Amino acid sequence: MPANTISKDLMQQLLKISSSLSSEKDIDQLLENILQSAMQITNCDAGTLYLNSDNHSLKFEILHTKSKGVHLGGKSGKTISIPPIPLSKINGEPELSRVACYAVNKEEIVNIEDAYNAPLGFDFSGTIAFDQSNNYRSQSFLTVPMKNHEEEVIGVLQLINATDPVSGSVIAFSQEDQEIVEALSSQAAFALTNRLLIRQLEELFESFIGLINHAIDDKSPYTGGHCNRVPDLTMMLADAVNRCSAGPLADFMLTEADRQELKIAGLLHDCGKITTPVHVVDKATKLEKIFDRIHLIEVRAEVALRDIKLALANHEIDTVIADQKHTQLIDDCSFLSHCNIGSEFMKDESVSRVHEIAARYPWIDKSGISHPFLTEEEITNLTIRAGTLNKDERKIINRHIDLTISMLEKLPWPKHLRNVTEYAGGHHERMDGKGYPKGLTREQMSVPARCMGIADIFEALTAKDRPYKKGKTLSEALEILGKMKLGHHIDPDLFDIFIWDKVYEDYAFKFMDKSQMDEVNVSKIPGYNPPPPDYQFKRA
Template structure:
């Protein structure tokens, strides 16, 4: 093969390497491709790729390969490199130009050495010790600096012992070798820098997401962690679907890009809550606004008790004096007045404790309890201005008779509005192609399979598997959460029973529920996030909707 043909072959190979570099996303694999390609096009027996650590001012060994000694360290080899980094400056701050790679990094120049044992001006003592220990003969060296798009040195590519294509003898690196390696180093530096920039942008993007979630969770001490737990459970269930080999979802497959997209959607599923008023997000009790108004109700009870005591004392003072005779009748009447007063006080104390209990919020407030609140509300009292009015205002009655939780219908509507805001926010962003489904995934976690969910009333057929996965994750996290203001976290058995009823009611995806049960996703989640007392033995035969034979024979 003549020199022109050889050069053409090398240029073609260099072009192919450039294409491979542009397609590689993993940095370790990218660096390995760079070094192996450099060795291949120059027929070098050994090579090392160093990366510059600017703050430490050192060159760090990243990948090492020596074919004839069967040495493979760093990169995807799984063998760590134990050598200390090469310092670019000594303790006095003087540049280290004694070593080939440090000189190349400091000067930005290519260093091409025919024979290390005869070369003057560089310190090859370490190389010679290596040779003496291994029987190797380090001869020709070629060190090329790697520059990024801003002309900054980001690393050095060093090759050792070029081999003659015909005889295999060790020869100096040719001018063509140097030119090709310089071209490769330039391509490699740009590819590496681009990959780093992409990773940095992805990390920055996720950091912004975490910043939003922290702001949401910090609104309330009771919902902290929700924005982290839902994505975690979403990914657990999605992975379970991905590995299932039977049932209607056996063909569902996720790539790494799909996983990343779903993770981002999970992290952003409640981003609209950043606009939800704090007093609603933080409504720990039914009467809570800026403060818990049960304290005002307590004060009114004290006023009623004071008024009752005054009325009792007045009634006693109006009794005939003993001097007028009939002491027995007077004594009996006084005792009746005092007894009536005590009964009244006990009733007021009972009513006060009842309202305090109602204020906490419960899973189901009965109609009888709601009626009792209304009866108490009809008590009359005089406020600080002396005006007589009902004991409870209409707003207080509405709040204290909330059937579930601590939110009124109006407040629940405000909370529910967060999903509209979430969708609006996410759809307004210029998502890249690999994240284009984030709004749909995140915006569907309050929809129902029967079309009765919100905000768009989508049916199962109109939703992606990922959105349906997130719907189950959001519900199960809410059921088991230990940090809600109005309830304790439910046990696994209680939560699964409710989830099973939701399956039968057309609320959640039945196929995903089957996988959730069969793959024991609930147990994996519980071990990571639930308190020990919540993780009790689960009898699946008592869970509604469980279909143990869904994959029988599949």
């Protein structure tokens, strides 16, 4: 075959390799491509790829010997148990007796025709011992340092036993082999450096997100737990939808890049809460601000009780009336303490009683001015129909989603993360358009955003770390979630998959107390819809 034909074929091969190296995003696969390409071009039997580690040593990343069927590290799934090779001696001098270390420390290519007749100074005792135990002969070596664009050696590419394509015998690596592998290693180092840099930036970004959640967690341990659990449950549900084989969402596909985008959105879905006042986020009772103001009412009750005793001592009332007033006061204070908890929906008669108590025990301050037993602000809080937040506080809490969207919209998201804001900003929307902040309908929301909506609700229902309520059991939470499906609050198709694939069970095993994990009869869940006959149950 003419030389120019060989050169053309080789050029096409190098261009193909170049394209592969520049486009590969998986670092382990990139390392495999580097080593396999070098072995293919030089027609060698074995190769090892090392990377520099932080502790100034060479770490084995991939080890491959074709004739022995050995493939460790990289994408093989088999761990390399060989310890890293120190680049320095104990006394601090550079290690030069090991070929790979020499290539790094001297930044030179080492091409050895026969390791058993190697130049003085190189220690091949380890190689010889390996050969003896594996019935192998490591003969020709080509060791090339991998330099990045800053001329830093980031690793070593070592090829062993170049083979004559005709006779199959082991030969030395040619000068052409050396030049090609040197060029390949340079390009590989550049591609690897870029990919490592991207990974480091991704890790930095995720760490920054973690820092935000840590700040929220430090501010409110209740919200911090929520910020970490919702992303996990969102991914559980999204993966279940991805596995779904039948129904309206059978065509939904989630790539690894999509998963990463959704995970980040989940981690950031409540980042706006970093501005929400702690006394609102952690409001455990209706009268709580910096402290629970039920204690002020208790002090006033003590004053009212003193007034009853004084009236009795001054013969202004008799013993029977005094006892009645005392009993009534104790009963009223107990009632107010119960109202303050906010653990159940407040009925009209209870609201009326709060107003009656407010006027029942007026007290006079040191200026002689009479005041009702309860202030208007206390009445407003004690008559909150459900939960512990009044209307103004509810607006403050709800505003966190506006702040979340505002904060995320200010970030210059790259193309592969362009949906983060939409996913994170939609978890309080409803399928019927009655949610907030934008009043979006189901058709206006993506599947991942709707997944996060269910995850946010289910986590809140089952959370055991809220200061104002106990975590609900599985059956209680699923009953509420089912009613939300019927009320067009959550996506009905996603709810079905949540039940069919038992996503709630996976979540419960990971995050819920055993005391909450009661028996679930799915057929009794409101809105339960049996899976279609062709639905395949595919748990991860």
